[in-house]
Amino acid sequence: MTSKTRGNEPPSAVERRPSTYARIKQAIADGRLAPGAPLVETALAEWCEVSRTPIREALTRLEQDGLVTRTDRGLVVRERSPEEVLDIYETRIVLEGTVARTAAARRTPIDLIHLRHAASEMAAVDTADEEAMAAANRAFHRRLWAASHNESLTDLLDRLDFHIARYPRTTLSRPGRWEQALVEHGEIVAAVEERQLQLAEDLAREHFTKARDIRLEILASEIDSSAV
Amino acid sequence: MTSKTRGNEPPSAVERRPSTYARIKQAIADGRLAPGAPLVETALAEWCEVSRTPIREALTRLEQDGLVTRTDRGLVVRERSPEEVLDIYETRIVLEGTVARTAAARRTPIDLIHLRHAASEMAAVDTADEEAMAAANRAFHRRLWAASHNESLTDLLDRLDFHIARYPRTTLSRPGRWEQALVEHGEIVAAVEERQLQLAEDLAREHFTKARDIRLEILASEIDSSAV
DNA sequence: CCTTACGTCGTTGTATACAGGAATGCTATA
């Protein structure tokens, strides 16, 4: 990736450049733009090989997303304290539980097909490829969101998701967690299929509560190792 | 951005201009820009007496907010179906319940003071001024949000709030609803004070469930009256 | 040596110029 240095693009080339917004967002996601890093328009413009105008648009959107914030030193990648990270998990636990309950109430047969497909795709993923694991997991949960047919829920979860996604892979790469997640996904799908509203909600909440607990451990170990 | 030089600005010569974003948002809120209305940059630029650049920034933010959307006819004020409105209420019921529960767990003495102040301000509002009623009500609930000390919750609720706020006043101007809301607010504050987590959550959920029910009636009556 | 004042530079906010693309309407011809 990072194929810059293309100044003379042939008009025939089908090369589809991702939006500046997506590019910067991705750079934040994978840590190339670390939390606290200053975002200078001219520098980003040079990086993306566009003028400041699209950069400004992207930064505006990112700021609205809450991924980027204004400090006295200008625009920087937003830093999240451990408390904030846990708060995001708490919020997500509630919303994912609600999504599961609503999906159990509203799911269509097609939703079930999609859910099962996503679950089996996930089971087939190479467990050495953390990137693919995260993608498959996300795909499954997005299918569950979609099955709730509540767009406002989906919108909010989409927002939350990226705030956590910046801290990648980790909860799923814990030994045994992946297999456990597969089982839990299966249980959630079953509850959704059988229209067990309360059960679906409880299972989803437990599922994400475990993710939060693992995150808490990770945060704790980071504090341990950084404290000197 | 907005002017930081305050204090020495005579309010006469240069009227303190709110941000273009706030202006357009307000215009959407009070219906001057009705749902479905096309948003043409040049027209808005003329209206706000600025160039297209700040307009574009505002529209980008509004689009990110979900208040404005891109159709084949360009950018328009987003229209919400009755189903979507109810879905927003459903989501909000859950989040407000969570906020109340979290506030009961985390509230500080200062939070309580703010809450009681906001409640009494609300009790003192002239019930003929729907605008003031809505503002006081919103101020109270925002205090409750703040007492939860969970910024991600607050962020999401802030987003949701405006999607509903566009349909103004109505649920509180129902006969008797205002007085009932005052009582319910008092109960919520008491539960938060006494750290009754479950009670606070239940009360908040009931409070917003009633708002949703009233909204449902309003939507029903609109359908009745529009059906010819 | 410390402090202060001034100048330069960097960065952002705003305005404007320019080009591509889509929609609309007009005209000419069958």
Added chain:
DNA sequence: TATAGCATTCCTGTATACAACGACGTAAGG
């Protein structure tokens, strides 16, 4: 009269010019 083709005209996306503001460094004076 209907239709096809063309021109005009919006409108948006991008680039660039410009001004204001703040930060930083340097130099001068106490």
